[in-house]
Amino acid sequence: MSERKTLLILGAGGYGCTIAEAVQEGSLYTPIGFLDDSYPERTASFGLPVFGTTKILGSYVQHVDAAVVAIGDNQVRQDLILKLQSAGHRLATIVHPEAKVSPSAVLESGVTVMSGAVIGTQASLGQGVIINAGVTVDHHAEIHDFAHLGVGSCVAGGSVVDKGAWLRAGCIVGYRAAAQAWQILPPGTVLGE
Incomplete structure (x- = not known):
């Protein structure tokens, strides 16, 4: 069995928690934490840290294997996915x-x-x-x-x-x-x- 890859989740709300749980039940990724624009009011979710807002997503490119956007709003999700790609993140x-x-x-x-x-x-x-x-x-x-x-x-x-x-x-x-x-x-x- 191969080693799990690290995953950054954008969005620490309800869907972010759902994604974190799905990932923990799977065998491919280990969620390391979230980026969420409610930071610093929210510093943790689903037992994982919230590192900061989505404005710092570029600084995590070298620290995670992949990222996923766990936000239900379609326009916001599209915008963040495009930003992740521009910053060089691999999308999970x-x-x-x-x-x-x-x-x-x-x-x-x-x-x-x-x-x-x-x-x-x-x-x-x-x-x-x-x-x-x-x-x-x-x-x-x-x-x-x-x-x-x-x-x-x-x-x-x-x-x-x-x-x-x-x-x-x-x-x-x-x-x-x-x-x-x-x-x-x-x-x-x-x-x-």
């Missing part, structure tokens, strides 16, 4: 050990997939996508960069969630349907058939 892709991802699915950098999620045959997840707990992304579905699928959402086979769209809890994108770029769907929304 995090898959909870209790998620099921097809070996033919394509996951770009910075994707996070939580417990109970199912990613189907030849589905594609773009950069910085969040797949929350219990989400289903069926075969050949396309989830474009920086989209966010809330808890229990379902995307049918061949459907598309465009860049930056946010499907809040329990949304359904049916067959031949699409969520538009940067669209925010209220919980329980059903698109298409």
